[in-house]
Amino acid sequence: MTDVTRTESSWRPARFDVSRPVLVLFAALLCMLIIMPMSWLVYYSFVDRAGSFTFGNFVTLFTDPDFLNPLISTVIVATSSSAFCCAFAAPIAWLVARTDMPLSGMVRALVTASFVTPPFLGAIAWELLAAPNSGLINKAWRAATGAEMDDYLFNIYTLPGLIFVISCYTFPYVFVLVANALDRIPGDLEDASSVLGGRTWFTARRITIPLTMPALLAGALIAFLQAMTLFGSPAILALPAGFHTMTTKIWSLFQFPPKPELAAAASLPLLVLTIVLLRAEHLILGRRGYSVVGGKQGAPRLVRLGWLKWVALALVFLVLMLPVFLPYGALFNAAFSRVASQFISFSNFTFQNINFVLFELSATKLAVKNTVILGFLSATIGTILAVVISYVTSREAITGHRALGFLATAPVAIPGIVLGVGLFLSYARPPFVLYGTLWILLIAFVTIALPSAYQQMQSAFRTVHVDLEDACRILGGSRLRTLVGVTAPLLRTSVLATWCFIFVGVMRELSAAIILFTSDTKVISVLIFDLKESGDLGAIAVLGICMLLITFAVVIGVNRIPGFGGSVKVRNQ
Amino acid sequence: MVCVPFSRRDLLKGSAAVAASLSASPVSAQAPEPQAITPALIAAAKREGKLVFYTAMDLQFAERLGKAFEIKYPGMAVRVERSGAERVFQRIDQEYQSNIHAVDVVNTADQAHGIIWKRNGWLDSYLPEEVVKYFDKAFYDPDGLHVTTRILVSPIAYNTSLVKKDAAPKSFADLLDPKWAGKMCKGHPAYSGTIMNATQQISRDLGWGYFEKLAKQRVMQLQSATDTPKKIALGERAIMVDGAGYLVIQGKEKGEPVEIVYPTEGTPLATSPSAILKAAPNPNAARLFFSWMHSREAQQLLVDAARQYSPHSQTVEKPGVRKLTEIKLMKEDPATVERTADEIKTRYAKIFGV
Numbered sequence: 001m002t003d004v005t006r007t008e009s010s011w012r013p014a015r016f017d018v019s020r021p022v023l024v025l026f027a028a029l030l031c032m033l034i035i036m037p038m039s040w041l042v043y044y045s046f047v048d049r050a051g052s053f054t055f056g057n058f059v060t061l062f063t064d065p066d067f068l069n070p071l072i073s074t075v076i077v078a079t080s081s082s083a084f085c086c087a088f089a090a091p092i093a094w095l096v097a098r099t100d101m102p103l104s105g106m107v108r109a110l111v112t113a114s115f116v117t118p119p120f121l122g123a124i125a126w127e128l129l130a131a132p133n134s135g136l137i138n139k140a141w142r143a144a145t146g147a148e149m150d151d152y153l154f155n156i157y158t159l160p161g162l163i164f165v166i167s168c169y170t171f172p173y174v175f176v177l178v179a180n181a182l183d184r185i186p187g188d189l190e191d192a193s194s195v196l197g198g199r200t201w202f203t204a205r206r207i208t209i210p211l212t213m214p215a216l217l218a219g220a221l222i223a224f225l226q227a228m229t230l231f232g233s234p235a236i237l238a239l240p241a242g243f244h245t246m247t248t249k250i251w252s253l254f255q256f257p258p259k260p261e262l263a264a265a266a267s268l269p270l271l272v273l274t275i276v277l278l279r280a281e282h283l284i285l286g287r288r289g290y291s292v293v294g295g296k297q298g299a300p301r302l303v304r305l306g307w308l309k310w311v312a313l314a315l316v317f318l319v320l321m322l323p324v325f326l327p328y329g330a331l332f333n334a335a336f337s338r339v340a341s342q343f344i345s346f347s348n349f350t351f352q353n354i355n356f357v358l359f360e361l362s363a364t365k366l367a368v369k370n371t372v373i374l375g376f377l378s379a380t381i382g383t384i385l386a387v388v389i390s391y392v393t394s395r396e397a398i399t400g401h402r403a404l405g406f407l408a409t410a411p412v413a414i415p416g417i418v419l420g421v422g423l424f425l426s427y428a429r430p431p432f433v434l435y436g437t438l439w440i441l442l443i444a445f446v447t448i449a450l451p452s453a454y455q456q457m458q459s460a461f462r463t464v465h466v467d468l469e470d471a472c473r474i475l476g477g478s479r480l481r482t483l484v485g486v487t488a489p490l491l492r493t494s495v496l497a498t499w500c501f502i503f504v505g506v507m508r509e510l511s512a513a514i515i516l517f518t519s520d521t522k523v524i525s526v527l528i529f530d531l532k533e534s535g536d537l538g539a540i541a542v543l544g545i546c547m548l549l550i551t552f553a554v555v556i557g558v559n560r561i562p563g564f565g566g567s568v569k570v571r572n573q
Numbered sequence: 574m575v576c577v578p579f580s581r582r583d584l585l586k587g588s589a590a591v592a593a594s595l596s597a598s599p600v601s602a603q604a605p606e607p608q609a610i611t612p613a614l615i616a617a618a619k620r621e622g623k624l625v626f627y628t629a630m631d632l633q634f635a636e637r638l639g640k641a642f643e644i645k646y647p648g649m650a651v652r653v654e655r656s657g658a659e660r661v662f663q664r665i666d667q668e669y670q671s672n673i674h675a676v677d678v679v680n681t682a683d684q685a686h687g688i689i690w691k692r693n694g695w696l697d698s699y700l701p702e703e704v705v706k707y708f709d710k711a712f713y714d715p716d717g718l719h720v721t722t723r724i725l726v727s728p729i730a731y732n733t734s735l736v737k738k739d740a741a742p743k744s745f746a747d748l749l750d751p752k753w754a755g756k757m758c759k760g761h762p763a764y765s766g767t768i769m770n771a772t773q774q775i776s777r778d779l780g781w782g783y784f785e786k787l788a789k790q791r792v793m794q795l796q797s798a799t800d801t802p803k804k805i806a807l808g809e810r811a812i813m814v815d816g817a818g819y820l821v822i823q824g825k826e827k828g829e830p831v832e833i834v835y836p837t838e839g840t841p842l843a844t845s846p847s848a849i850l851k852a853a854p855n856p857n858a859a860r861l862f863f864s865w866m867h868s869r870e871a872q873q874l875l876v877d878a879a880r881q882y883s884p885h886s887q888t889v890e891k892p893g894v895r896k897l898t899e900i901k902l903m904k905e906d907p908a909t910v911e912r913t914a915d916e917i918k919t920r921y922a923k924i925f926g927v
Contacts, residue, residue, distance in 0.1 A: 066922065131807075131809050132809075133807075133808055133810065134804075134809040149735060150755075238927075239794060239796070239927050240794055240795060241793075241794075242791075242792075242794055242926040242927055243926055243927065244926075248927075254663065254667070255659065255660075255663055255763050255918065256659065256662055256663040256666055256914075257915060258663070258667065339806075339807065339829075341807045341808065360636045360637075361632075361636060361653075362636060362639060362650075362651060362653045363652065363653065363654065366652070429670075429671065433671060433672065436668065436671055436673035436675075518675060519625060519627065519652075519668075519675050519676065520675050522654075530655065531632070533656055533660075533764065533796045533797045533800065534631065534632055534655065534656075534657075534797045534799040534800055534803075535795070535797070535799065535800035535803035535804060536633075536803075
């Protein structure tokens with residue numbers, strides 16, 4: 001300690017105020033990430049091909065049924081998915097967090113598995129399962145009931161099919177938010193209710209549920225935004241069904257001859273809708289206080305379900321069949337099967353798909369390399385940005401910290417494909433030509449990940465009470481020394497979780513990448529999308545499984561780094 | 574020695590029939606010198622060691638073609654970038670607008686692309702010796718800027734376990750029968766060059782009204798012409814309205830329950846041009862691959878393994894494919910496709926909703 005004091009005291013007189021350069025640097029960076037692409041987006045939406053001012057793009061957008069119908073479909077898909085997610089995720093979260101249902105750890109792990117699954121891969125798996133004629137479920141059903149050749153149980157190429165598949169891979173967002181909120185509700189409040197004579201269900205209804213409403217609302221909103229901005233699932237399921245959503249429509253505007261002005265104009269409703277919804281959430285929640293964390297709190301009380309807990313567990317596993325067991329089963333089946341839509345049998349078994357993807361497909365190596373590089377870089381840069389910005393904002397370390405916090409949260413309002421269009425317009429022509437390099441994808445991935453990474457780190461900073469830092473500073477530690485010696489070690493679990501969260505996000509990302517890739521900067525998700533176009537389902541299954549193995553290997557590997565220790569699960573929000 | 578039931582004359586007739594259906598290009602004053610594969614070219618190519626091949630051909634065969642080239646010329650590595658011809662075209666356009674020159678050799682399924690790239694001045698003039706010797710003049714650009722590599726047809730096909738042979742449709746008109754509603758799949762002209770040409774030819778010969786009626790049949794809309802044969806082989810739909818005929822033949826020979834139908838109105842035709850880009854990052858490797866791709870060896874692989882038609886007059890047809898002369902073909906019209914592609918895509922999207 002004496003050593004530290006000496007170093008610090010000799011250093012302190014020469015202390016230079018670093019806050020201004022830090023602020024300027026980060027603000028400049030965030031402007032490059034967010035403000036520049038969005039400005040180009042707005043600019044392009046108001047000019048015609050020749051570059052003169054016009055409202056023509058918006059007139060087309062709101063009068064032409066080619067644009068109006070996708071807009072309506074998008075709203076229907078997003079609203080229903082959001083409702084579905086809440087209807088299923090909230091009860092499961094409650095069962096896991098507040099009841100004595102067994103195997104709750106495993107349920108959480110399975111939800112994580114469905115979060116890690118890229119939505120487009122899930123959509124392809126569900127094609128294998130529930131395409132009306134070749135889908136495995138429909139085949140099994142026909143075999144079991146002796147139904148006619150054309151009869152089917154499920155048709156995934158429909159609006160409800162799309163909503164279902166999107167919900168399967170969006171509900172983890174709601175689950176995690178609600179489960180975390182339930183974990184945080186102190187037992188004391190519920191005890192108080194019991195002491196005053198409230199029964200179990202009364203307490204749940206009057207105390208527990210109201211306290212989780214903000215999380216549920218936030219979850220519903222995030223599910224809505226996710227469903228609205230997904231590109232892969234509608235491209236895979238809606239196009240064969242004969243309808244567009246906004247994201248697939250925007251993508252189709254890049255067909256030759258490209259119409260970037262219309263794409264920009266079509267992106268703006270998504271942007272405006274997102275901002276309006278976020279604002280609305282803020283208004284609804286802003287007026288109420290839900291501060292439940294403070295002082296010592298008792299452990300949450302578990303509701304005893306009795307024999308019902310087995311029923312509950314069975315139901316939960318039944319629901320989790322849909323995003324996890326069935327799709328993975330279908331992918332494994334397709335990977336080892338000569339014909340993707342047939343059950344593996346002795347005559348049907350093959351290693352050909354694996355051989356093709358690993359040794360014949362010449363694009364595999366480059367795509368895997370690009371994806372891993374981008375995953376590591378985005379996760380590292382994104383985490384550093386999130387840690388620094390949330391430190392600055394939560395400790396109010398420099399003036400202007402609010403602006404930084406706002407800039408870090410702003411991308412939440414920018415759907416992936418809109419960001420892709422914006423970045424393409426900004427960085428595909430001089431003076432900044434980043435298109436064609438991994439940089440433009442890096443910018444996109446970091447920007448997309450930043451808001452949640454920042455939120456995550458900020459809530460982590462809140463859990464480290466400033467007293468601990470003050471203690472260090474009173475003993476003579478500098479701000480930096482405090483951050484490195486006290487705050488960072490306390491936060492390492494959250495830092496790792498944030499890193500993994502961003503890494504997983506990069507593996508899942510397709511909507512910005514589909515606009516920004518070139519043949520040299522292709523990532524696995526885009527390669528899978530290309531394979532989908534030509535119907536190479538066996539290769540997709542193998543590549544998808546490889547992708548998941550890479551994800552799990554990296555996440556587990558990172559959590560085993562010596563010095564970090566501890567067990568970290570991929571969390572989000 | 575296996576007896577080949579086709580004479581060379583048959584083949585030439587077949588090619589000539591296709592050649593006649595192509596619009597003649599004006600003969601330029603100075604035809605470029607035919608280029609042989611010289612040891613110097615091979616050495617220069619090997620120094621570059623790699624090339625990037627953008628193509629619309631079915632991925633499995635494209636990779637096989639690349640591997641065959643790597644075996645023939647050890648030390649070379651071919652990276653295949655496959656997507657539908659119209660997406661390949663869009664990709665190159667998007668990359669070239671940003672001064673990204675990643676592609677060495679390109680092959681699409683739409684002759685209109687050759688016309689546009691030539692006009693843009695993006696193509697390298699290079700005529701392999703074998704092309705001049707063995708290809709009909711209609712199959713290469715007189716200035717040596719692009720060469721037809723493959724001849725594709727887009728027939729109807731059906732799944733034989735879902736449709737009985739005598740109940741199968743014989744013509745495009747048959748597909749309007751209400752009994753096929755919800756049972757057909759189809760490629761998309763905004764993604765596939767084969768389908769772009771097929772759409773232009775069908776709309777010209779049968780009128781756009783045909784598509785309007787077809788759209789009422791709840792057709793499953795796919796993208797690539799290479800996807801529709803796979804979807805009927807899976808049994809997801811009973812009939813494909815259009816798509817790569819060669820994949821149906823490949824599937825049939827592998828034992829899949831599929832059968833081809835050459836519609837009585839005529840079968841849409843798409844010849845598939847290849848070119849070397851002037852700004853190719855590996856120009857010598859590009860020339861070597863381009864020459865080899867049009868050599869008898871590669872062209873025979875195209876016939877034997879990919880089951881496509883070759884413009885190379887020395888290739889020997891393998892039984893199991895109907896001769897081009899025996900198929901009533903629709904007339905290919907690249908100049909009109911080039912002029913009206915955007916209109917075709919827009920009109921198609923209006924009719925089919927995507």
